[in-house]
Amino acid sequence: xxxxxxxxxxSNCDLDVVQALGTTEGVEPKLVWHESGGxxxxxxxxxxxxxxxxDYLRAGAIxxxxxxxxxxxxxxxxxxxxxxxxxxxxxxxEAGLLPxxxxxxxxxxxxxxxxxxxxxxxxTPFARSAKPGxxxxxxxxxxxxxxxxxxxxxxxxxxxxxxxxxxxxxxGKPTRQGNPNGSRENIAGISNGEGNVIGMMPxxxxxxxxxxxxxxxxxxxxxxxxxxxxxxxx
Amino acid sequence: MTQAExxxxxxxxxxxxxxxxxLGREPNEVEWAIMDAEWSExxxxxxxxxxxxxxxxxxxxxxxxPGYDAGVLDVGNGxxxxxxxxxxxxxxxxxxxxxxATGIGGVLRDVLSVGTRPIALIDVLRFGDxxxxxxxxxxxxxxxxxIADYGNCVGVPTVAGEVEFDPSFERNCLVDVACVGVGxxxxxxxxxxxxxxxxxxxxxxxTGRDGIRGATFASKNLTTNADSERSSVQVPDPFMKKxxxxxxxxxxxxxxxxxxxxxxxxxxxxxxxxxxSKGGTGVEVDLGALILREPDITxxxxxxxxxxxxMLLIFRQARCEKTTKIFRKYxxxxxxxxxxxxxxxxxxxxxxKTVASLPAAFLAEAPLIERRARRHPLRPLATPVLRxxxxxxxxxxxxASPNIAGKRWIYEQYDHEVGVxxxxxxxxxxxxxxxxxxxxxxxxxxxxxxxxxxLDPYRGAAGCVAEACRNVVAVGAEPIGAVDHLQFGxxxxxxxxxxxxxxxxGVGDYCRSVGVPVVGGKVSFYNQDETxxxxxxxxxxxxxxxxxxxxxxxxxxxxxxxGDLVYVVGETRRELGGSEYSARVAxxxxxxxxxxxxxxxxxxNSSVLKLIRRGLATxxxxxxxxxxxxxxxxxxxxxxxxxxxxxxxAPVDAGRVAETDILFSETHGRFVVSVKPERREEVVDVLxxxxxxxxxxxxxxxxxxxxxxxxxxxxxxxVGVMAKAWESCVPRALGEKP
Numbered sequence: 018x019x020x021x022x023x024x025x026x027x028s029n030c031d032l033d034v035v036q037a038l039g040t041t042e043g044v045e046p047k048l049v050w051h052e053s054g055g056x057x058x059x060x061x062x063x064x065x066x067x068x069x070x071x072d073y074l075r076a077g078a079i080x081x082x083x084x085x086x087x088x089x090x091x092x093x094x095x096x097x098x099x100x101x102x103x104x105x106x107x108x109x110x111e112a113g114l115l116p117x118x119x120x121x122x123x124x125x126x127x128x129x130x131x132x133x134x135x136x137x138x139x140x141t142p143f144a145r146s147a148k149p150g151x152x153x154x155x156x157x158x159x160x161x162x163x164x165x166x167x168x169x170x171x172x173x174x175x176x177x178x179x180x181x182x183x184x185x186x187x188x189g190k191p192t193r194q195g196n197p198n199g200s201r202e203n204i205a206g207i208s209n210g211e212g213n214v215i216g217m218m219p220x221x222x223x224x225x226x227x228x229x230x231x232x233x234x235x236x237x238x239x240x241x242x243x244x245x246x247x248x249x250x251x
Numbered sequence: 252m253t254q255a256e257x258x259x260x261x262x263x264x265x266x267x268x269x270x271x272x273x274l275g276r277e278p279n280e281v282e283w284a285i286m287d288a289e290w291s292e293x294x295x296x297x298x299x300x301x302x303x304x305x306x307x308x309x310x311x312x313x314x315x316x317p318g319y320d321a322g323v324l325d326v327g328n329g330x331x332x333x334x335x336x337x338x339x340x341x342x343x344x345x346x347x348x349x350x351x352a353t354g355i356g357g358v359l360r361d362v363l364s365v366g367t368r369p370i371a372l373i374d375v376l377r378f379g380d381x382x383x384x385x386x387x388x389x390x391x392x393x394x395x396x397x398i399a400d401y402g403n404c405v406g407v408p409t410v411a412g413e414v415e416f417d418p419s420f421e422r423n424c425l426v427d428v429a430c431v432g433v434g435x436x437x438x439x440x441x442x443x444x445x446x447x448x449x450x451x452x453x454x455x456x457x458t459g460r461d462g463i464r465g466a467t468f469a470s471k472n473l474t475t476n477a478d479s480e481r482s483s484v485q486v487p488d489p490f491m492k493k494x495x496x497x498x499x500x501x502x503x504x505x506x507x508x509x510x511x512x513x514x515x516x517x518x519x520x521x522x523x524x525x526x527x528s529k530g531g532t533g534v535e536v537d538l539g540a541l542i543l544r545e546p547d548i549t550x551x552x553x554x555x556x557x558x559x560x561x562m563l564l565i566f567r568q569a570r571c572e573k574t575t576k577i578f579r580k581y582x583x584x585x586x587x588x589x590x591x592x593x594x595x596x597x598x599x600x601x602x603x604k605t606v607a608s609l610p611a612a613f614l615a616e617a618p619l620i621e622r623r624a625r626r627h628p629l630r631p632l633a634t635p636v637l638r639x640x641x642x643x644x645x646x647x648x649x650x651a652s653p654n655i656a657g658k659r660w661i662y663e664q665y666d667h668e669v670g671v672x673x674x675x676x677x678x679x680x681x682x683x684x685x686x687x688x689x690x691x692x693x694x695x696x697x698x699x700x701x702x703x704x705x706l707d708p709y710r711g712a713a714g715c716v717a718e719a720c721r722n723v724v725a726v727g728a729e730p731i732g733a734v735d736h737l738q739f740g741x742x743x744x745x746x747x748x749x750x751x752x753x754x755x756x757g758v759g760d761y762c763r764s765v766g767v768p769v770v771g772g773k774v775s776f777y778n779q780d781e782t783x784x785x786x787x788x789x790x791x792x793x794x795x796x797x798x799x800x801x802x803x804x805x806x807x808x809x810x811x812x813x814g815d816l817v818y819v820v821g822e823t824r825r826e827l828g829g830s831e832y833s834a835r836v837a838x839x840x841x842x843x844x845x846x847x848x849x850x851x852x853x854x855x856n857s858s859v860l861k862l863i864r865r866g867l868a869t870x871x872x873x874x875x876x877x878x879x880x881x882x883x884x885x886x887x888x889x890x891x892x893x894x895x896x897x898x899x900x901a902p903v904d905a906g907r908v909a910e911t912d913i914l915f916s917e918t919h920g921r922f923v924v925s926v927k928p929e930r931r932e933e934v935v936d937v938l939x940x941x942x943x944x945x946x947x948x949x950x951x952x953x954x955x956x957x958x959x960x961x962x963x964x965x966x967x968x969x970v971g972v973m974a975k976a977w978e979s980c981v982p983r984a985l986g987e988k989p
Contacts, residue, residue, distance in 0.1 A: 026581060027493050029406025033671040050580065066669075068404040071490025127399045127664045158403070158666040223668045228686070228802060231679065 018248055021049045021059040023089070023105075025080045029067035030102065030222060037225035038063070041241045043249075051080070056088040061098040061248040064089075064105025066158070066220060076119065076161045077107030086112050098143070098247045099214045100240075103159055106206075106216030115209055115216045116174060117166040122159070123199025129158040131231055132197055134205045134219055135185045140178040141212030146243040152189050153182075153236035155219035157197055162218040164200040164207070171201055182206035182217055213247070261287040269618050274609070281599060281607040284551040285520040285614065292776055294517040295617035298742040299774045302755045310768035312731055320364035320442055320513050321432065322770025324732045326798060328689035331436050335361040336429035336697075336736045336794055337515075338775045343397075343426040347390045351397035351426045352487035356559050358430040359407065360513035363496060363562070366440040366503050367432030370670055371685055372402050374412035374428055375697045375736070375792045379421030381653055381984045387416070388985055390424045397487075398428070399664040404489035405496060409665035410673055410683035413697050416653045419705075419788045422780040427736050429794045431695055433687055438503055442512035442522075444530040447593040449509065449565050451523075451534060454578060454585045455495045456560035458519075458553055459544030461486045491560040491583075498581040499562060505573040510565030518557045520614075524597050526563065528615030535598040536589030538606075550601045565591065622742050624749035629707055630841040642914055642958070642965040645836045646884060647976050649877045649915070652835045656980030660987075679808050681725040681873045684799065692802060694728035697794035700876075703844040703917075705788040706829045708750040712757030712791040713847040717919045719795035720765065721873040724856045725922065727804045727863040728797025733762060735772040735793045740779045740786020750789040751776075757847075758791060764849035765856075767795065804864050811869045811890050813951050816928050819879065820938065820945045821855050821921035824904040825912045831876045832915035845918050852920045858941035859922055867930045867937065874921040880914040880958065880966065882923045883949075887956045888974045890925075896949030896958045910960045925951060 020038055024031045031048060038046035046063075049056060056062060069080035080086070086108070093099050093114055101109040109115045122128055131154055138149035147153075166174060174180060182205040186195035191203040198218070206217030221237030224230050262270070262283075270278055270286055278286065292298055308316040314331060315323035321335040339354030355372060362369045376394060379387035402409045407430070444451070502508055510530075512522045519536075527534045538553045548556070566574070578585045592598070597614060599607040649655055662677035674692060675684035682696035698719040704711030720730045735758050740747040751774075762769055778787040799805065827833050828842020862868040870890070874882040879898065887894045898913050908916075926934050931947070938945045949958075956973060958966040982988065 026497075027404070027490050029404075029493065029669055033669065036671060052580075067406060068490065068493070071404065071488075071493075073490065126396075127403060127666070129403075129666045129668060130663055156668050158668055160403075220668065223671055226671065228674055228805070229668075229671060231676070231808065233807065 018044050018245060019059045020044055020046045021056055021062045022046055023051060023062055023064050023085060024048050025051045025069035027068045027071050028065050030065040033222045034063050034065045037222035038241055041245055044245055051083045051085040056092060061244055062089055062092060064101040064108050066103030066105060069104055069108060077104055077111040080108045081111035093214050096213050098244055100244050101216040102220055103218055106218060109214060109216045114214050115207060116170050117164050119161050120163040120165050121161050122163055127160040128197050131156045133185050133187055134182040135189055137180045137183055139181045139208060141208045142247045143215055143243045144181055146246040147239050154232060154234050155221060155224045155237060157219050159218055162198040164204045166201055174207060177210060179208045180204055181208050181215055262290060266290060266618055273613055281550045281554060282609055284555050285607055288517040288520040288555045289524050289614050290617035294521045296774060297617045297620045298622050300619055302752055306759045306769040307763040308768055313768050313770055315365060317771050320361040322734060323365055324770060326687060326689060326691060329436050330687060330689045331434055332693060332796060333362050333365050333367040333432040334734050334796060335771050336427060336734045336773055338425060338427040338736060338773060340423060340425050340775055340778055343394055344423050347393035348397040349487055351394040352401035353559055354426055354428045355398060355401045356487060356492050357515045358428045360562060362430045362432035363499055364442055364511050364513045366438045367434035368500055369407045369430050369432045370672055371431050371695060372407055372409040372428055373695055373697050373794060374398055374409060375699060376414045377420040377425035377790060378416050380418050381416055384421055387421060394426055395661050395664055401487055401489045403666040405493045406669050408667045408669045408673055410667050411677060411696055413699060414658055415701055417701055417788055422782060423778045423787050425738055425790055427792055429697055440508060440511050442526050442529060443510055444526040444532050444534060444565055444591040447532055447591050448568055449591040450568060450587055451589045452564045452585050452587045454562050454564055454583055456488060456491050456558055457542045457544040458556050459558045460552055461558055488560050494581045494583050495560055495562060498578050498583045501577045502574040507566055507571050507574045508564050509567050512563040514561040514563055518555050520554045522563050524611045524614035527597060527611035533592040533594040533596040533611055534589055535592050538599060538601040540586050540588040542584050542586045550606045622748045623745045624752045625745040626749050627746045643968055646880050646966055648836055649831055649881050650884060650973055651976040651980045652831055653980055653984060654831055655877050655881060657978045658981060660981040674805060675726055681722040684726050692799040694723040694726045694797040696722040697792055699790055699792040701788040701790045702834060703829045704754060704791060706841060707844045708753035708789050709757040710844050710847055712754035713761035714845060714919055715791055715793045716758055716761045717847050717852055718875050719793050720856060723795050723797030724859055725871045725873045727806060728799045729860060730767045730795050730797045732770045733767050733793055733795045735769055735791060738775045738778055738790040742776045747786050754789055754791045761847055761849050765853050806863060806870060808889060811925055813892050813953055815869055815925040815951045816931060816947050817894060817896060817949045818924045818926060818945050819901045819948050820859060820924055820943060822902045822904050822944045823908060823913055823916055824918045825908055826916045826918045827912060830915060830917040847919055854941055855920050855943050858938055858943045861937050862924060862934060867934050868924050868926055870925040872923050874923055875917060878915040878917055884956060884973050886923055887970050888977055890951060893952045893954040893970055894949055894956050895952050898948055898958060898960045900946040901948050902944035902946055910965060913960055
């Protein structure tokens with residue numbers, strides 16, 4: 018299975034995602050420069066984290082106007098799985114492929130730490146293979162990760178079961194204390210209406226090697242595993 | 252005033268006279284400007300070079316030592332680790348956000364310059380009293396934000412650091428950034444122009460009027476109208492830096508780049524004269540080929556601008572096609588500005604005319620300044636007994652001292668995970684630990700102790716190396732190399748220069764004794780409070796790198812459990828002088844600072860490494876600021892469990908050691924180690940064979956933190972209470988909810 022890792026000037030988690038995907042069975046990850054085209058040859062696309070185009074104007078805003086996003090849009094329409102991580106999530110939101118806006122963290126500071134997220138019972142093949150109810154330990158690292166959705170859109174997202182991941186406290190409860198950035202309803206990840214485009218602020222690639230996680234877990238691999246199953250069996 | 256006199260201003264009259272005599276003529280305006288930049292203290296080390304040469308710089312792993320952009324160590328299997336340290340003190344004092352950000356930019360280029368990929372940043376910061384001074388709070392907030400915005404954007408994790416607070420840094424904060432890089436030995440490049448005919452290019456940002464004469468700005472005291480110096484601060488552009496990093500790392504793969512140099516302090520003047528002088532060649536450049544930010548930049552401005560995000564690359568004749576294609580892809584501008592010549596001259600042309608022509612070797616070797624040094628008087632404690640109040644309240648006050656307290660407020664703003672290499676993260680252990688591509692792990696930690704250095708610069712500076720070594724040993728790493736950063740006031744002040752000289756001797760003696768080479772460093776003078784005219788406390792800072800050969804030796808915080816035995820390793824002495832306790836609790840900021848015993852330290856460190864490698868230790872923590880009481884309390888806080896300790900059995904130096912000494916003395920060479928009870932005999936065996944004094948002094952338990960001395964409980968505190976004091980200090984000082 019071929020997975021493209023779309024690289025913009027300023028992406029900085031691109032190599033990390035390639036490394037994590039490389040350890041996923043049956044996956045052949047490839048870096049694709051945002052101007053080089055050819056995304057249609059891939060079975061899934063990951064938009065990695067970083068500061069695309071320096072996050073000038075607004076996080077993800079310029080990358081969302083890159084020609085490659087046109088290709089991503091066509092793939093998304095065809096049902097190809099697309100995963101945006103952190104800045105990649107911001108790009109997908111700016112491109113209108115996912116709803117809402119990602120605002121400055123409520124603490125008004127960049128936050129880098131490990132958090133607990135719960136896999137929600139979303140109506141997507143992704144959630145099903147990541148096992149709803151499961152708690153994952155993943156790190157976040159962002160300045161603009163507060164997901165805002167107007168009341169009506171929030172209601173629609175919930176009604177259509179498009180919340181994929183929720184920040185929780187260590188006991189698995191979506192409390193205020195467990196919410197690192199002030200996102201509405203502790204939402205850490207959502208999908209589009211069709212369920213094949215997913216954005217999340219936590220970094221699964223940074224939780225893909227037990228030696229790198231504080232508690233020896235590698236929960237990020239279940240995120241990539243779900244993406245792969247989705248691409249293979251959706 | 253004649254034109255020549257005006258441009259001579261940064262140079263002393265002796266230097267100007269030396270220049271005229273050596274050249275046999277009156278230099279022109281551009282030439283004076285070039286000399287002013289290259290002969291600034293910042294670039295030339297003219298006050299420090301003689302002493303720096305006494306540092307031990309060689310070792311079996313050392314591939315590149317001091318004198319280049321970064322030191323390089325061989326870590327085996329064809330891989331190397333590079334390291335360097337820089338500061339941006341004056342820029343940060345006037346513009347904390349821009350100053351700290353561009354400081355990172357500089358050190359990243361240094362590591363890139365030798366052909367290695369930057370993989371980690373380490374920050375060492377000094378501010379005034381943040382509990383009382385709003386100015387210092389403003390500096391801290393913005394320095395941290397500057398480091399975060401820049402470091403996070405370029406995608407290099409900030410993995411470790413050290414922060415101290417003292418009123419002497421009120422106006423002149425210290426902002427040091429160290430960087431480590433990794434690469435293949437076969438890909439190393441040097442900042443040398445060796446072959447006449449080679450082509451010189453400048454890649455990256457455009458040349459503008461920012462940072463003009465920045466090296467000169469760094470080489471004098473800050474003035475009271477520091478606001479007018481903001482134009483001496485460069486403008487940060489982390490996005491351009493990221494493109495520069497990515498494109499140059501890709502370009503290095505082509506094999507076309509034969510030399511590389513960072514454009515930092517002294518701008519083009521410094522870079523060009525140094526590559527020519529190191530390569531034994533000359534260079535000729537045409538300023539008309541530079542990419543300028545503004546059209547009417549004069550040759551003087553072009554030669555002294557310190558605009559950021561620029562690198563100098565050298566190619567073999569015209570063989571640079573693959574590289575230029577890469578720069579086109581990243582939209583990174585490239586300007587071919589000249590070539591390497593055989594005439595030994597730095598020749599600068601502008602609009603078809605030669606505007607400067609100076610021998611490169613003459614430029615690169617500034618006339619040294621003989622400084623006078625005076626030993627400053629040591630101030631022993633008048634009374635050996637310090638009074639503080641109850642041991643419990645003293646411990647709480649120390650845990651809530653900004654110098655000891657947790658720094659989560661700072662490190663959570665830094666991306667310390669990007670690059671997927673960070674095995675031990677900020678707050679988890681005494682050093683950061685990073686995965687290397689050869690399967691080994693690299694430990695890095697920087698330490699300083701400005702108060703100890705102000706009381707006794709020799710012991711203080713040697714103590715910084717000792718502490719940094721202990722910190723890498725505590726994560727199971729063998730120290731392999733160090734870089735130092737020596738920060739002082741005006742070297743013209745005999746006492747300041749005296750403490751500089753003693754610090755260099757302290758660092759050198761200790762490093763020599765323990766076999767750790769100093770592979771690079773930096774000197775920053777003229778750090779003083781412009782309102783009082785007082786210099787900052789002498790602030791040598793030392794970063795030590797260490798190597799762990801096997802991933803299975805990593806001590807995980809999660810491996811610790813209740814019921815572990817707690818050992819104190821190393822002797823405690825009556826050494827409260829200059830301690831955090833004497834300053835914060837007893838209110839006496841003087842005394843005889845702890846001595847260093849490198850031979851004992853070597854034995855203790857190697858014994859502790861054995862415990863870790865044989866899997867006998869579940870946790871190891873260095874004992875330094877705040878003494879044993881703080882080290883044990885921190886271990887308790889980190890484990891989230893209580894402890895019952897009886898310090899009567901702890902090894903002490905022959906002679907009487909009072910309760911306060913055993914609790915708070917900052918004697919070097921000590922660790923606290925937790926072990927599983929069933930491994931007790933093996934632990935005793937290892938330490939005993941190595942003749943390292945040690946004793947089991949307690950156990951981790953459920954419940955409170957309790958310490959007894961002299962048969963009675965002197966400290967009894969809830970772990971939550973201690974954790975709160977330790978965690979909430981910094982946010983509270985900044986007026987935020989912890």
